[in-house]
Amino acid sequence: xxxxxxxxxxxxxxxxxxxxxxxxxNPLFKFAEHVYVGAAAGHAVVMGIVSASTSSWIPLTKGxxxxxxxxxxxxxxxTRYHPRYYWVSRYPIAxxxxxxxxxxxxxxxxxxxxxxxxxxxxPLSAVPLTNFNNLVVLVVTxxxxxxxxxxxxxxxxxxxxxxxxxxxYAMMVAFGAAFGNTVMTRMVLLLGRVDFLLFEWLKLR
Amino acid sequence: MTKDxxxxxxxxxxxxxxxxxxxxxxxxxxxxSLLVPLGLPIKVGAATRKFYDIVDAVPNDGxxxxxxxxxxxxxxxxxxxxxxxxxxxxxxxxxxxxxxFVQDGQMMLQIYLDRLKPETYGKVYGKDWVNFGYRAGGxxxxxxxxxxxxxxxxxxxGTPLSELAVMKGVKDxxxxxxxxxxxxxxxxxxxxxxxxxxxxxxYKTPLLVAMLKMMIPNTLPYFEAGQVKAYMGGxxxxxxxxxxxxxxxxxxxxxxxxxxVHLLVIAFVILGNVGYLVRQxxxxx
Numbered sequence: 162x163x164x165x166x167x168x169x170x171x172x173x174x175x176x177x178x179x180x181x182x183x184x185x186x187n188p189l190f191k192f193a194e195h196v197y198v199g200a201a202a203g204h205a206v207v208m209g210i211v212s213a214s215t216s217s218w219i220p221l222t223k224g225x226x227x228x229x230x231x232x233x234x235x236x237x238x239x240t241r242y243h244p245r246y247y248w249v250s251r252y253p254i255a256x257x258x259x260x261x262x263x264x265x266x267x268x269x270x271x272x273x274x275x276x277x278x279x280x281x282x283x284p285l286s287a288v289p290l291t292n293f294n295n296l297v298v299l300v301v302t303x304x305x306x307x308x309x310x311x312x313x314x315x316x317x318x319x320x321x322x323x324x325x326x327x328x329x330y331a332m333m334v335a336f337g338a339a340f341g342n343t344v345m346t347r348m349v350l351l352l353g354r355v356d357f358l359l360f361e362w363l364k365l366r
Numbered sequence: 367m368t369k370d371x372x373x374x375x376x377x378x379x380x381x382x383x384x385x386x387x388x389x390x391x392x393x394x395x396x397x398x399s400l401l402v403p404l405g406l407p408i409k410v411g412a413a414t415r416k417f418y419d420i421v422d423a424v425p426n427d428g429x430x431x432x433x434x435x436x437x438x439x440x441x442x443x444x445x446x447x448x449x450x451x452x453x454x455x456x457x458x459x460x461x462x463x464x465x466x467f468v469q470d471g472q473m474m475l476q477i478y479l480d481r482l483k484p485e486t487y488g489k490v491y492g493k494d495w496v497n498f499g500y501r502a503g504g505x506x507x508x509x510x511x512x513x514x515x516x517x518x519x520x521x522x523x524g525t526p527l528s529e530l531a532v533m534k535g536v537k538d539x540x541x542x543x544x545x546x547x548x549x550x551x552x553x554x555x556x557x558x559x560x561x562x563x564x565x566x567x568x569y570k571t572p573l574l575v576a577m578l579k580m581m582i583p584n585t586l587p588y589f590e591a592g593q594v595k596a597y598m599g600g601x602x603x604x605x606x607x608x609x610x611x612x613x614x615x616x617x618x619x620x621x622x623x624x625x626x627v628h629l630l631v632i633a634f635v636i637l638g639n640v641g642y643l644v645r646q647x648x649x650x651x
Contacts, residue, residue, distance in 0.1 A: 183389045208469040212502045215524065264509050265563065272559075272567040272593065280591030298590065335583060342599070343580040346443055348627050349601050352620050353442020355396045365401065 164362050173362040176354050304328030377648075380641030388634055395630055399623035406622050414606040417574055417596035420544065421451065426459045428543035429536055435549040435556035437470035440578060446604035446617035447576040448478055448548045454611045456487040460543070461532050462495040463515075467507065467556035472500040472522065492530045497522045504555045509564045512539040512571075539569040548576040558585045562593045574598075 164170065178193035213235065221228040234253040241250035281302045283295045308328035310316045317325055359365050374382075424430060432455065436444045455462055466472045475497065489495055499522025501507050510517045515536045516527045527533045535541060545565055551557045558575045566573040566588075572595045575585055579600035588594040598607065601624060604617030 184386060204473075205469050208472070208500055209502070212500060215499070215520070216502065219524070220519075260506060264505050267509075268563045268568050272563045276567065276591045276593060277587055280587070339580065339583045342582055344631060345600055345624070345628070346578045346580040348624060348631075349443045349579070349620065350439070351392075352396055352400075352601075352623055352627070353445075355393065356400060356442070356616070356620070359397065359400055 162364055164364055169362050173358055176358060180354070301328070301331040305331055308332070377641045377644040380637050381645055382641075383634070383638065391630060392627060395626050396623050399626045400619070403619070403622045404626075406625055408602075408605055408609060408618070408621060410606045410609055411603070413596065414598060414603045414610065417451075417576075417598050417603075418454070418607060418610045420572060420574060420596050421454050421546070422458070424458060424460050424543050428460045429463060429541055430455055430460050431463050431465060431542050431545045433465045433467065433545065433547040433549065433556055433561070434471040434475040435466065435468045435547060435551040436474055437468065437550065438474065440550040441474065442616075442620075443578050443601055443604075444548055444550065444576065445478070446601050446615050446620070447598050447607065448474075449482065449615050450604055450607040450611055450613060450617065451546060451548070451576060451598075452478060452482055453613050454607075455546070456482065456484055456489055456495075457611070461536075462489075463532070463536070464495065464497040465508075465511070465556075466498065466500045467504055468551050469500055471556075492521075492525070493532055496527070496530055496532045499523075505560050505564055508556065508560060512565055512569055514538060515541065539565065539571055542571055544572050544574065546574045546576065550578055550581070558588065558594060558597075562588050566593045 164173075175193045175196070178189040179197075181187055182190040213232070217228045217232045217235075221232065234256065237253045238250050241247045281299055283298075286292050286295070304324050305328040307316070308325035310325070315321065432452075434448070436448075464475055466475060479497075484491070484495060491497075498518045501518060503510075507517070515538055516533060518527065520526055521530065545561060547556065547558065547561050549556055549558060551560075553559055558573075558577060558581070561573050561575070565571045573593065574596050575594050576598040577585060579602075582597065582599040585594060585597055585599075589597055598604070601617045601620045604615075605621045606617075608615050608617045
């Protein structure tokens, strides 16, 4: 028995409209695309307002004066639309960038450099396959880095060039794996919509 | 016919299969596979088993920070993973703190909580679990949360966290047993990398990541370095987790279709490449 839920019907039609792009661009696809973008933007605006309200406005009305600082800084961002006072928006932006950088840099050296470098050379294991895997990681890391030694011409040509070439092939394998995973993700997304059409809209089960 | 009015041979046709043919076959195969599942055997892989074991090892009354950072677009892939993990977590006597750092996350969390119904697991809101709700700020909020677990002050309904029994004794990162993030978020918002940088590296809090299949290559280095303790990606691992928690769901339902569809994709890749190579060879003098 087909669904009687109006929401499911709307979702089903929009799904079909979006899928119709696989045949060719058409007005129904355009309509669905614009509605989707509009709905997403609307949702983001509402969530932003609710967030600003709960984290700043409500505490402020309860006497927590300190919350006026983020509220004012947030409002100052909108001065960028004013032709004369746009420069004021640079202050909250500078604060945001500075804060973000400071929080990241605090741990990025350990998280993305030292620990990653340490993980490249691992101690020997009792399991031969683990040792082989660790060796592959080491060889591939070194050869890929070698590939990017552009400033040293001697290291990028001749017999030394073969090292970089191996690194390039290793990168291609990695890109292939990433592409394969991407295809898999995309297929599942389509599968999800087909599943919705078959079982939530048409109720074929 | 080709441009010089010669009839196209089989190799040229293989090199130029219209996309409509591929899409039609793909859609047809998906529909048939979903309607008539083959029930292909599934073996639980080491990665999924490790994820399961770590969740299972959380001590009684331990605190799990469960981060939901995905939007409806990723639901087909992350929904089955989230459902299976959430079922597992709710089945254990642990406390769950839900965090949301992307705007759509709150909606997705609510949808799945409505479906799973925590009360059917004997879980009481405020005593066994709490939803902090969507919080802006990304890594800044995440970093602050590690230092002060009551940093948000209230839950998503506005109830002060100090009034909730679930927060009793939960002061900072030292009181958190495990972080699980179900994410598609990009850097700065609640990506696996952000959790690695703000929690797993400085405080050594065990971190598990459930993500899109396509995010695995970027997250694997953190797993190899021990910063991510275990990971899940895609519906295939969701299916494996469903087997482990004995709760069949969408993951298992999609596996047959996904296998068949990939066979089709592989067949077309081979056909296209054969056609291309033969044509290239013919062009050579």
